[in-house]
Amino acid sequence: MSKRQLAMVMDLNKCIGCQTCTVACKTQWTNRNGREYMYWNNVETYPGTGYPKKWMDLGGGFDAAGDLQEGIIPNIEADYGVPWDYSYDSLATFDYTAGNEKAGLRPTSEPTWGPNWDEDEGTGNFPSDNYFFYIPRICNHCTNPGCLSACPRDAIFKRDQDGVVLVDLDRCQGYRYCIAGCPYKKIYFNPKISKSEKCILCFPRIEQGLPPACAQQCVGRIRFVGFLDDEESQVHKLVHKYKVALPLRSDYGTQPNVYYVPPTEAPAKFDAEGKVIEGSQRVPTEELEALFGKDVHTAIKILKDEKEKRAKTGESELMDLLIAYHHSDMFRLDNNYYQEFAKESGKSLLAPIDERYSSGKNTKEITHFKVHA
Ligand code: SF4
Numbered sequence: 001m002s003k004r005q006l007a008m009v010m011d012l013n014k015c016i017g018c019q020t021c022t023v024a025c026k027t028q029w030t031n032r033n034g035r036e037y038m039y040w041n042n043v044e045t046y047p048g049t050g051y052p053k054k055w056m057d058l059g060g061g062f063d064a065a066g067d068l069q070e071g072i073i074p075n076i077e078a079d080y081g082v083p084w085d086y087s088y089d090s091l092a093t094f095d096y097t098a099g100n101e102k103a104g105l106r107p108t109s110e111p112t113w114g115p116n117w118d119e120d121e122g123t124g125n126f127p128s129d130n131y132f133f134y135i136p137r138i139c140n141h142c143t144n145p146g147c148l149s150a151c152p153r154d155a156i157f158k159r160d161q162d163g164v165v166l167v168d169l170d171r172c173q174g175y176r177y178c179i180a181g182c183p184y185k186k187i188y189f190n191p192k193i194s195k196s197e198k199c200i201l202c203f204p205r206i207e208q209g210l211p212p213a214c215a216q217q218c219v220g221r222i223r224f225v226g227f228l229d230d231e232e233s234q235v236h237k238l239v240h241k242y243k244v245a246l247p248l249r250s251d252y253g254t255q256p257n258v259y260y261v262p263p264t265e266a267p268a269k270f271d272a273e274g275k276v277i278e279g280s281q282r283v284p285t286e287e288l289e290a291l292f293g294k295d296v297h298t299a300i301k302i303l304k305d306e307k308e309k310r311a312k313t314g315e316s317e318l319m320d321l322l323i324a325y326h327h328s329d330m331f332r333l334d335n336n337y338y339q340e341f342a343k344e345s346g347k348s349l350l351a352p353i354d355e356r357y358s359s360g361k362n363t364k365e366i367t368h369f370k371v372h373a
């Protein structure tokens, strides 16, 4: 367990599935060098197949006795999908006359599977009881990481200063036990360098007091970032004070540090005549319980009560938090905290506080880690 723990809260009532977070992450970290198929941040439609395919059935994590469970390593081609490109070069010479449609902008290989293949499909019968919602997913920077426990090389470490979980790429030998051990399948194999790689919680940004790119760019303003022990932080208030933000599949035993405000705002169901069934629940609470545990019932009640209170009295700190007026409130990151570590060790204030990730031969050329004089 680390001395302090950074956490992220995501309000699922506000996610619009725009994938801006996904693109922010991909362009920053995973658009080349064997990482093309990886989505350190992905947003999947629930119910749905997920990414990688059926990740919830692939094992890993811990049983009730604390023993690491066996897991399956997904197949890159079949379970994640190989990214395809488009024939942009052909556009310059494309003949736009009728009957020639097939020659235009085409995938360069036949797409067979990919993230969000079943986006927005959901389940149920339209319009009476169909539903879906989005679940954005990053590495949970778990307190008890399955990936770390599974690694025989001690290549995965959890930073003491903030609980960020990273891979020391020089130690990693590409055995992939970590991928089997992570029940969220949020660590990926890079076939180009034969190493495992994962979300780094944008630690070079965090150390400068900036939120991760996915959170900064989020169009729905669904993401809050801060230290769990900081009582003034909105993550602390949503997780500990109001208890409306819950971890995903905490039954996996890894103690995740990404929390979700469950979706409560779906419309009621319709009967055969198209009339509203008062009091009906379009998103089944059993499904939410399976995802977020039994505490989801209390969380939903608190959310509904506070919404009602706000409507009646105009007052509710919780509703104000969830409206997310200001980035400065949503992201409570303390760069002075990190600078103290830098000063203690006599390092530049711009240098990463822990060099195990950034000094490896596979990462030191990344410009984000270069300290300019
Ligand atoms: S989500 Fe998976 S990869 Fe991330 S810390 Fe937890 S076990 Fe490791």
Ligand code: SF4
Pocket (backbone or CB within 6 Å): 014, 015, 016, 017, 018, 019, 020, 021, 022, 043, 134, 136, 217, 218, 219, 220, 221, 222
């Ligand atoms: S940017 Fe925000 S609203 Fe858009 S998909 Fe990502 S988490 Fe959801």
